[in-house]
Amino acid sequence: MLDGESVTYGGALELRETLDYDFKTEQEFSYANLTMSEIVSHLARFVSDLWQIHVFCEGNTRTTAVFFIKYLRSMGFHVTNDVFAKYAWYFRNSLVRANYRNVKNGIYEDMSFLEAFLRNLLMGEQNELKNRYMHIRWDETTHSNEKQHIQQHIADENRILKVLENKAVSSKMKSNILKLHEDFGIEKIFGRTDVVKVLGITERPASTLLGKMYSLELTEKITGAGKGKYRFIV
Numbered sequence: 001m002l003d004g005e006s007v008t009y010g011g012a013l014e015l016r017e018t019l020d021y022d023f024k025t026e027q028e029f030s031y032a033n034l035t036m037s038e039i040v041s042h043l044a045r046f047v048s049d050l051w052q053i054h055v056f057c058e059g060n061t062r063t064t065a066v067f068f069i070k071y072l073r074s075m076g077f078h079v080t081n082d083v084f085a086k087y088a089w090y091f092r093n094s095l096v097r098a099n100y101r102n103v104k105n106g107i108y109e110d111m112s113f114l115e116a117f118l119r120n121l122l123m124g125e126q127n128e129l130k131n132r133y134m135h136i137r138w139d140e141t142t143h144s145n146e147k148q149h150i151q152q153h154i155a156d157e158n159r160i161l162k163v164l165e166n167k168a169v170s171s172k173m174k175s176n177i178l179k180l181h182e183d184f185g186i187e188k189i190f191g192r193t194d195v196v197k198v199l200g201i202t203e204r205p206a207s208t209l210l211g212k213m214y215s216l217e218l219t220e221k222i223t224g225a226g227k228g229k230y231r232f233i234v
Contacts, residue, residue, distance in 0.1 A: 002096065005100070015053060044114045177209070191228045
């Protein structure tokens with residue numbers, strides 16, 4: 001990935017101190033009211049920092065992966081080692097790119113690869129995980145679509161959250177709105193049946209959610225497409 005260069009790892013005499021610091025920082029961090037994109041970004045930073053300390057001379061990535069799986073399970077995520085096993089080399093290389101920089105050559109820490117892996121793992125996305133994309137000499141334009149997709153998704157979420165700021169909307173409803181926006185975007189027309197299918201809820205709460213989004217001016221009613229059809233306008 002780095003043409004013979006290496007990541008700078010933690011110092012041997014500082015292992016305990018740096019581990020204690022990272023674990024304490026994570027323990028004190030609050031995930032309340034975060035979107036899944038924000039959660040993924042934070043988890044990516046946490047696991048990459050933990051890996052970079054490099055406690056074990058051999059098996060450091062495997063040990064980090066096992067710990068991370070157990071930690072995610074403790075947070076309520078249903079995670080198995082299947083994805084880690086299938087994309088073991090990608091996971092390792094994404095940790096490398098998350099921690100490597102060469103300012104002289106214009107190369108900086110890049111979390112996007114690790115975030116793409118975690119978005120697949122925790123959010124069910126289907127981002128293309130190719131090791132060659134992470135090589136420091138790989139042409140950025142060849143995988144810009146993947147990065148743009150993630151960046152656009154985050155921008156969309158921030159735009160929705162800005163509209164919902166200071167509104168009487170629960171965290172669960174915010175999450176549902178973001179999920180619908182992710183599925184439908186601003187072009188697709190949808191109705192109650194579509195909401196039921198995407199969110200796995202019954203018709204009554206689906207109708208309530210549609211009405212709430214309309215009252216918040218997140219959507220507009222569409223005529224000529226059947227009764228109760230809407231489209232996002234933000």
